[in-house]
Amino acid sequence: MPPRKYTVAVAGATGVVGGTVRAILEERDFPVGELKLLASARSAGRTLSFKGAEVEVQELGPGSFDGVDLVFFAAGGSVSTEYAPQAVAAGATVIDKSSVFRQDPGVPLVVPEVNAAHLAANTGLIATPNCSTIQMVVALKPIYDAAGIERVVVSTYQAVSGSGQGGIAALNAQARQWAAGEPVEQQFYPHQIAFNVLPHIDTFLPTGSTKEEQKMVDETVKIFGDPDLKVTATCVRVPVFGAHSEAVNVQTRTKLSAAEAKELLAAAPGVVVVDDPAGLQYPMPLPAEGEDPVYVGRIREDVTIANGLDMWVVSDNLRKGAALNAVQIAEELIARALL
Amino acid sequence: MPPRKYTVAVAGATGVVGGTVRAILEERDFPVGELKLLASARSAGRTLSFKGAEVEVQELGPGSFDGVDLVFFAAGGSVSTEYAPQAVAAGATVIDKSSVFRQDPGVPLVVPEVNAAHLAANTGLIATPNCSTIQMVVALKPIYDAAGIERVVVSTYQAVSGSGQGGIAALNAQARQWAAGEPVEQQFYPHQIAFNVLPHIDTFLPTGSTKEEQKMVDETVKIFGDPDLKVTATCVRVPVFGAHSEAVNVQTRTKLSAAEAKELLAAAPGVVVVDDPAGLQYPMPLPAEGEDPVYVGRIREDVTIANGLDMWVVSDNLRKGAALNAVQIAEELIARALL
Numbered sequence: 001m002p003p004r005k006y007t008v009a010v011a012g013a014t015g016v017v018g019g020t021v022r023a024i025l026e027e028r029d030f031p032v033g034e035l036k037l038l039a040s041a042r043s044a045g046r047t048l049s050f051k052g053a054e055v056e057v058q059e060l061g062p063g064s065f066d067g068v069d070l071v072f073f074a075a076g077g078s079v080s081t082e083y084a085p086q087a088v089a090a091g092a093t094v095i096d097k098s099s100v101f102r103q104d105p106g107v108p109l110v111v112p113e114v115n116a117a118h119l120a121a122n123t124g125l126i127a128t129p130n131c132s133t134i135q136m137v138v139a140l141k142p143i144y145d146a147a148g149i150e151r152v153v154v155s156t157y158q159a160v161s162g163s164g165q166g167g168i169a170a171l172n173a174q175a176r177q178w179a180a181g182e183p184v185e186q187q188f189y190p191h192q193i194a195f196n197v198l199p200h201i202d203t204f205l206p207t208g209s210t211k212e213e214q215k216m217v218d219e220t221v222k223i224f225g226d227p228d229l230k231v232t233a234t235c236v237r238v239p240v241f242g243a244h245s246e247a248v249n250v251q252t253r254t255k256l257s258a259a260e261a262k263e264l265l266a267a268a269p270g271v272v273v274v275d276d277p278a279g280l281q282y283p284m285p286l287p288a289e290g291e292d293p294v295y296v297g298r299i300r301e302d303v304t305i306a307n308g309l310d311m312w313v314v315s316d317n318l319r320k321g322a323a324l325n326a327v328q329i330a331e332e333l334i335a336r337a338l339l
Numbered sequence: 340m341p342p343r344k345y346t347v348a349v350a351g352a353t354g355v356v357g358g359t360v361r362a363i364l365e366e367r368d369f370p371v372g373e374l375k376l377l378a379s380a381r382s383a384g385r386t387l388s389f390k391g392a393e394v395e396v397q398e399l400g401p402g403s404f405d406g407v408d409l410v411f412f413a414a415g416g417s418v419s420t421e422y423a424p425q426a427v428a429a430g431a432t433v434i435d436k437s438s439v440f441r442q443d444p445g446v447p448l449v450v451p452e453v454n455a456a457h458l459a460a461n462t463g464l465i466a467t468p469n470c471s472t473i474q475m476v477v478a479l480k481p482i483y484d485a486a487g488i489e490r491v492v493v494s495t496y497q498a499v500s501g502s503g504q505g506g507i508a509a510l511n512a513q514a515r516q517w518a519a520g521e522p523v524e525q526q527f528y529p530h531q532i533a534f535n536v537l538p539h540i541d542t543f544l545p546t547g548s549t550k551e552e553q554k555m556v557d558e559t560v561k562i563f564g565d566p567d568l569k570v571t572a573t574c575v576r577v578p579v580f581g582a583h584s585e586a587v588n589v590q591t592r593t594k595l596s597a598a599e600a601k602e603l604l605a606a607a608p609g610v611v612v613v614d615d616p617a618g619l620q621y622p623m624p625l626p627a628e629g630e631d632p633v634y635v636g637r638i639r640e641d642v643t644i645a646n647g648l649d650m651w652v653v654s655d656n657l658r659k660g661a662a663l664n665a666v667q668i669a670e671e672l673i674a675r676a677l678l
Contacts, residue, residue, distance in 0.1 A: 153643075175518060179515045180518070190619045191625070192625055195510075195514075195580055199623070208597060238577050245538070249492045249571060249573075277543035280539065282538050286534060297538070300547035302492075304569035304571045312538045
């Protein structure tokens with residue numbers, strides 16, 4: 001019997017994450033029977049290529065999910081809110097990139113390297129975490145398993161692609177205006193992003209933290225299933241196009257040396273250790289763009305506490321931080337006969 | 340009696356810090372009688388303007404300090420090592436920007452807002468700290484005085500001007516090459532800095548930390564005179580021209596609310612609080628370039644520990660991080676009748 005193929009839809013197919021989902025489905029030879037590309041009316045009629053064929057983009061609407069096995073939602077919170085339940089009702093399994101359902105107790109929030117087991121409890125809707133959370137938890141997982149984690153202090157250096165095409169366009173335009181000696185125009189972000197740094201991602205909460213920072217706290221707890229795992233985050237946008245970096249300070253429950261952490265990380269799924277100070281090799285966002293792994297380096301003991309580690313974590317936020325993680329969830333569903 | 344004027348020398352006068360010292364001496368109307376601009380043989384004979392006059396750059400050499408009251412050294416470690424003791428022997432007071440003497444127990448390491456009292460013990464040589472340390476300790480000072488500080492976890496976002504003209508030229512050239520669609524050439528840094536982030540400033544130590552990171556640890560302890568003050572740092576170069584940013588997580592000894600910290604910071608010398616999330620106002624490096632204050636914002640309670648605070652600290656690393664701090668030290672010496 002030939003392996004089963006699936007009718008797969010991508011909602012938000014013309015966005016940067018939707019486009020990356022399509023590319024990764026092709027790269028990984030995901031068993032796609034039919035591919036439906038869904039977007040707003042504005043984009044309907046455009047064609048996008050998939051495995052050598054041109055696929056016409058259809059307007060996302062009430063009938064979009066008939067006969068669909070699997071839908072990747074990458075069109076933002078309001079589209080997921082409206083259509084993800086409709087897709088589930090139509091019998092499809094939904095993998096949702098938005099933040100809408102992530103804290104719903106009935107919705108597994110999954111990073112396959114960390115908590116693939118949570119997929120068993122899915123009832124048709126699975127959420128994929130925020131980009132900044134995903135790469136951090138992949139790097140924390142082997143440390144958590146070996147020594148437990150008490151507290152994490154994380155500072156991020158996040159790329160503009162995390163904001164979608166508007167963020168990429170803003171950095172692109174502003175850097176070109178600067179180089180041409182023209183006035184740099186405000187666009188998309190509330191302040192110039194070229195040659196600047198903005199300690200502001202997503203909206204502010206009454207606590208003074210941003211939603212992005214709170215996501216890193218809440219999502220990490222849910223993914224590890226450990227309400228005692230404490231995270232404090234400062235999320236910062238930097239003028240980089242395509243990968244997020246994170247300075248991660250970890251307080252483990254039991255002692256783990258930097259050498260032990262390095263060894264565990266080197267063996268961890270999804271992780272590539274780049275940590276050769278003498279050779280000036282460490283993870284950086286530019287070479288990580290377009291790559292799948294979570295790169296970890298600068299692994300050092302933090303001697304200010306009994307069980308402290310510092311590390312530096314970099315990954316392409318459109319791939320592992322978004323599209324790749326979503327496709328890996330789908331692959332896990334198949335491997336576990338859940339799709 | 341008219342106020343005394345001083346014969347002032349700047350060693351490294353043609354560098355970015357030396358140039359900023361000259362500008363700040365003029366801006367602040369420092370009581371300069373004669374100004375001597377000293378540099379390597381290569382730059383000798385150039386003229387630089389000071390208070391409307393053109394001053395010829397002289398080659399730094401054995402006789403440079405005869406009759407000089409005060410020398411600002413901003414020419415790097417090897418020049419300070421060779422010439423700072425000569426300047427002191429010639430009777431001048433030296434304010435040294437290099438890292439050479441900072442940990443010398445006989446040399447005060449001073450940020451006037453924090454430990455001006457240490458100047459009393461000087462024997463002719465005073466060190467000014469690393470740029471990343473200075474802005475952090477200015478922001479920590481009111482918190483330290485009110486509640487004590489147990490531990491700091493800091494991640495930096497450092498501008499290329501901290502590397503001097505070579506760093507500025509590299510970002511400039513690479514961003515222009517990128518905009519022109521030309522290949523981006525490696526220069527100055529070991530990796531591309533435009534649209535990239537390098538978790539590497541200064542050289543690596545056997546511990547896995549960089550010297551820059553270790554400076555933040557050691558200098559903070561010395562400036563506060565508190566060996567129990569613990570700092571762990573990750574120092575990162577970002578594609579920004581002229582101001583450093585820092586995500587600073589603070590564990591105080593006694594409880595201090597975010598509101599209390601904000602109030603203390605607003606009243607602290609050298610600090611300007613920019614913390615209006617609703618108005619999307621927070622410190623950023625681009626508007627801080629060319630300005631004197633240490634800007635502090637994103638002041639939040641860190642609820643993962645009993646006495647936790649998060650804040651975001653930005654300052655022009657050539658001004659408060661280097662030249663301004665040096666000139667302020669000189670002003671303090673005069674105010675305390677130590678010069």
